[in-house]
Amino acid sequence: MEDVNQLVKVRKEKLQQLYEEGINPYPYSFERSHQSAEVVSRFGELEGREVAVSGRIMAVRKMGKASFCHIQDMQGRIQLYIARDAVGVEVYNMFKGLDIGDFIGVRGTVKKTKTGEVSVFAVSLELLSKSIRPLPIAKEKIEDGKKVVYDQFVDKELRYRQRYVDLVVNPDVKEAFVKRSKIITAMRDFLNKHDFLEVETPVLQPIYGGAAARPFKTHHNALDMTLYLRIANELYLKRLIVGGFDRVYEFAKDFRNEGIDRFHNPEFTQVELYVAYKDYNWMMDFVERLFNHIALEVHGSAKIEYAGHEIDLTPPWPRLPILEAIRQYTGKDVSSLDEGELRKIAGELNVEVTPDMGAGKIVDEIFGEYVEPKLIQPTFIIDHPVEMSPLAKKHRSKPGLVERFEPIIGGKEIGNAFSELNDPIDQRRRFEDQMRLRDRGDEEAQILDEDFLRAIEYGMPPTAGLGIGIDRLAMLMTNQSSIRDVLFFPHMRPESK
C-alpha cells in the first residue's frame, strides 16, 4: 500500500507489536450470547448475569486503571466498563493500545453504572480484528434531551464511494437500508401469500424490450454476437404466462443507458408481476392492498411522511383518466388525440416537443409538466393513448386508448400496469407502429420481437401485468429525496488515482 498516512503507519506498528506479544489480531470467531440492544432491553432479567457481546469500538474513555468504551454491533451500541483488576494487567494494557474501529469481544456482567447506563463490566476481553485505517468518527452529545452530533461524516462523495464507512458512522443510513430490505420482504410475503411464483429470467437478451429506453450493449465472445442488458423483463414473464404459470413475479435489476440524476441510476430494481385471467381493474385493487400492506409492515401505519407531506396510502385511491387529468389541470381538451392539435396545445402550454414525438408522447409531456408533480396523494392515472403503450390491451370502450394505469405518489410515477395485450395480430401491428416511430428518430421506440410474437400466437390468457420501481418506492417509504440514498453503491465516475 502506498498510503503513507501517518495514522495508518502508527496502526501498522501496533499490529506488529501485537504479533510480537503473541496476540493474533485476526482470530477466527467469537461466541456472542447477546446483541447490544437485547442487553439493554432485557436488563431486568440480565442484571448481574454474565453475557458475551462483540462489536466495533466507536467511542472510548481511557483512564489509568479503568476505562469505558462503547461498541457497536448490528443493532446498536452498548457501553463496556473495563477495569484493570477485573481483566488483568496484560489485557488492560492491550486494551489501552486499541483504537476506535477495532473489533472486540467481551465477556462480563450486566450492571448499571453510577449514571444509570446499562453496561457490561468486563471480566475478559479479546481483540477480534484490528483496524488500521481511521474511521471518520463523529462525536455525539445529549444536549437538552436532543442528540447533537459533532464533526459528522457528511462529504457526499466520500459517503457514496465508501459506503461501508458511511454505514458504520451514520446510523440513519443503515436504517434506510434496513427499511428497503423490509419493503422487499413485505412484498415478497404478500405475493407468495397470493399464490405467485418467484422466477428468474435472462439479464442478457438478444433483443431488448418491454420498455422504452436505450440499452447497454455487450458482446458474447464464443457466439460472436451482440447482447443487451435487459431494460425490462416484461416480455419474458409473459412468455411464462403463455407457458402456463398463472402468477409470476421477478425482482429484477434492469439497466438503462440514460442520464443520471436523483431519480435515475443506470441500474435499478423493478418488481414485475403478471396474473392470468385478471385485468387492470383487478390490478389496481391489488396495488392498493399491496402498498397498504407494505406501509403497515414497515411503518406500522398507512400514513407516511414524504418531502414535507403526509401521504395516506389507505385504499381506495382515486382513478383519474389521463386525458381528464390534463383537462382538469390545464383547462385544455386533448381528447381528440390529433397530433397537429396536440402540438398547438403544447405550444400554448410552453411544453417543449420535438418533431419525432407522436400524439401519445406529446400527451405524456404535457402530463409530466402540468399534472404529475401535483399528484401528491396516491392516484391511479389510467387509460393512456394507445400509441404510448404498445404492449397494453385496447380499452374495452374508449377508442384510441388502452387499459393502463400508473400509480402516482408524491408527484412521481412509481409503477406501470396494464391489461396485457394478448391479441397477436394487434401486437404485431403495434410493434410495426413502434418501428415506424423508430425510423422517425425515436431511439426509445420498441423493437419488434418475433419470438415474443410467436409465443402469444400460441395463445396467452387474459392477463394483468404490473411493474413497480423498487428504488422509488424505497425513497418514498424512507423519505429520501435522492435515489442514491436508497442504493448502497450508486453509480459514480471512477476515482482518479
Add this chain to the structure above:
RNA sequence: GAGCCAGUAGCUCAGCUGGUAGAGCAGCGGCCUUUUAAGCCGUUGGUCCUGGGUUCGAAUCCCAGCUGGCUCACCA
C-alpha cells in the same frame, strides 16, 4: 447538456482587500478506577484538487481542467 456552489490535516471547518498554513476532534507521549464530545499537561501531522498565468511573492487573483453537490433539461 446548462447554471450555481464546493474541493485546505484522518474528520468537521476557519484562513479578510495577495506577505512564513490554523482550530477543534482524532493520533502520539505522560497523569488519571464511574466516564460518556471524559479531563489535565505536552506533541506529531499539509501535493491548500490538478495544470497554466499574473506578481518580488498565490491557499487567496485570472484561465483551463478534474471530482462532487444542488437546480434545471433529458428520462415510461
